[in-house]
Amino acid sequence: MEQLLHYVWKHKLFPLKSLVTADGLGIEVIDTGLHNHDAGPDFFNAKVKIDGTLWVGNVEIHDRASDWFVHHHEQDVRYDNVILHVCGTIDTEAVDSQGRPIRQLQLDVPDDIAEHYDELIHSDHYPPCYRIIPELPSLMIHSWMSSLETERLEQKTVAINERVVRCGGDWQAAYFVTMARNYGFGINGEAFEQWACNIPLGSVAHHRDDLFQIEAIFMGQAGLLEPEALPKTYRDKALRDTYYQRMASEYCYLAYKFSMQAMDFHQWKFLRLRPQNFPHIRLSQLAQLYYNRTAGLSEIIECGSLRELREHLKTQATPYWQTHFAFGTEHTPNEKHLSAASLNLMILNTVIPMLFAYGRHICNEGLCDRAFEFLEQLKAEDNHIIRMWQECGMKVENAGDTQALIQLKNEYCDHKDCLRCRIGYEYLKYGNH
Incomplete structure (x- = not known):
């Protein structure tokens, strides 16, 4: 309920009676203040008139009011500038570190908002806000989708930046790792990232x-040249395979030359x-792509169209495969x-996030804009998440829309984080209108 109180205060969704x-x-309440997501009071620099006198503070x-003492705020000087303690239930007085009393307000959540919030949290329907989606203003939907699209790219940027750090600041290497991860197409994504590193x-x-x-190194480092990695049903035949024998021998030489250690093949x-x-097929395709020298980060940055990108990323397995x-x-x-x-x-999961992340890194807005373009x-992607939103009345026109809707489901709906969602906000306000 405390989270809902934060929401009601922040958006001034007060009951229709005097406070x-x-x-x-x-x-x-003149200004509810700046919402603080770190340590310290919940809202900074609020402005409220109490009995006609203007107070500015936190x-x-x-x-419950007693939570003030549960969290030991009476011992923390950061809370000495609190001008108002807002509570769902006042069950005690509150004081600052000097023992001075702090004024308190018991804020009742309006019944309709409490009811709608309960529906959002406990509804069996998914998403629970489906009823109002067709009625929402198109401008609001467009604005929210744009924010979600950017939020998803920023989230992917965090992952890319972490790879850059693991690669010693080498963006080319981080691009290779990112591309390899996406060659796992979900199921083997983690294994491919481990392999690329x-x-x-x-x-x-x-x-x-x-x-x-190149293919020998790629296969060998994946652990797929280990005899134990060959399925028992055709291990004897595989061990007699001339291509396998040549590749295993070549990798043995190269592994010794460069002090390489294969990963555990059980990861696949x-x-x-x-x-x-x-x-095996995906690794061979990656080997061919690496050999072609067309899909490094520097080459991708030069591509100005989707057609050029597709030409650069085109690859196929080597003849044996x-x-x-x-x-x-x-x-x-x-x-x-x-x-x-x-x-x-x-392009969607590798190139676009890399353009956006690298553009942010070198302060090149042109690369970021190209990612959005x-x-x-x-x-548009076609999967069960997108089809669900379309059934609710969401219009989907391109991959930007689908990325936004995936972000909405994964980061808001799945976590029941309706209070941060603009659709949830509309539902709380209007619910059964």
Whole structure:
């Protein structure tokens, strides 16, 4: 309930009656103050008139007045400038560190807001606010979607910046790790990121003109050249496979040369994966892409259109993997290349966040703007989250919209964080209108 009190105070959703202090003095709220999300009072620099006198200072909010002492505010000088203690229930007096009494206001949450908040939190429908979505002003929806779109890119920027730190400040290496993670397409994302962090790009660069050696390093560092990594059902056949033998031998030499250590192959997941999505195929496609020298961060930055990006990111598995999905498992020839849908996902989850993050890093607004332009030009995603929102009445036109709606579900709906959501705000205000 305290969170709801914060919300009611911040947005001045007060009950339709005069506000008075616990000792009977009239209150007029001029400015609720700046919401503080760190340590200290909940709202800074609020302005309230108490019995006709203007007070400027901080406001603290609790469910019960006695929480003041539970949190030991009476011993904390940071709370000496609190001009008003707002409570759901006043069950005791409050004092500052000097023992001086602090005026208190018992703020009753209006019944309709309390009822609507309870509906949002406990409704079996998902999302619980679905009833009012078709009635919301298009301007409000557009504004909220734009904010969510930016918020999602900023969230991805945090992850990218963390990779840059792990890569010793090398943005090219961080781009490689980000791209590799997205080659896992969800199921093997963590394994691919771990694998990419285990690739010594400086060493691989010495053999960049030899596709076979690149693939040997990529497969070997993934642990997939270990005999134990070969499924028992065709291990004997795989061990006799000439390509496997050559690659295992080459990796053994290169691992010794560069002091490389393979990752644990148990990290890879194969259950319910279609053969064309096996790690072997994806690693071969990455090896070809690395060999082509077309998809590094510097090359991507130069791309001014989606068509150019797709040309740079196009890749296919090397010849051996056109007829195999694992070592020793031959099948009908099939050109294994990234599909158009996969290319769009790589642009959406790798290129666009990197352009935005790197643009922020070098203070280049042009790169950030290009990231948003690509989002607007890219086709909307089609998944269960997007279909759910469309059934609720949300209009979806491009990938920017779908990224916003994914952010809305993951960061607000799933956490029942309706009080930070603009749709939730509208629901609390109008609910059953």
